[in-house]
Amino acid sequence: MLKLLDIFFLIFHTILIFFNLFAWIFRKTRKLNFIILALTGASWFILGIFYGIGYCPLTDWHFNILKKMGHTNLPDSYIKYITDRLTGLNLNPELVNNITLISFFTALVISTCLNIRDYRIKMRQ
DSSP: OHHHHHHHHHHHHHHHHHHHHHGGGSGGGHHHHHHHHHHHHHIIIIIHHHHOTTOOHHHHHHHHHHHHTTOOSOOSOHHHHHHHHHHOOOOOHHHHHHHHHHHHHHHHHHHHHHHHHHHHHHHHO
16 A cells, blocks of 8 residues: 555656646646645745745655655655656755756746736736
8 A cells, every 4th residue: 555655646746746847838727837836835935934944745745655665764855856766866955956946936937927928818808
């Protein structure tokens, strides 16, 4: 059962990350993309006040499963974990965190701008 949960979180969390980064591209997913980005930011920076900046409940749940499976020395970042797991590399955690933060804010700015543009176009019609 733990292996199935590991695979579920691996797939679901990875899809969610790609959705955050790229769903602004498609008009039909832009609103949901903005909402999910806002929830991600709230988790990282509001829940992060209480649990540590960058906190993600999905990461917490997945890492708890991995610990029950005997995994140790898990990184602080899920992105670090997933990139290392998928590539077999041991990437620099600071580099991964910086790329993650830049990518998040880039996607958030683009999503915000496109949603505002779409809203203005809709209001003119």
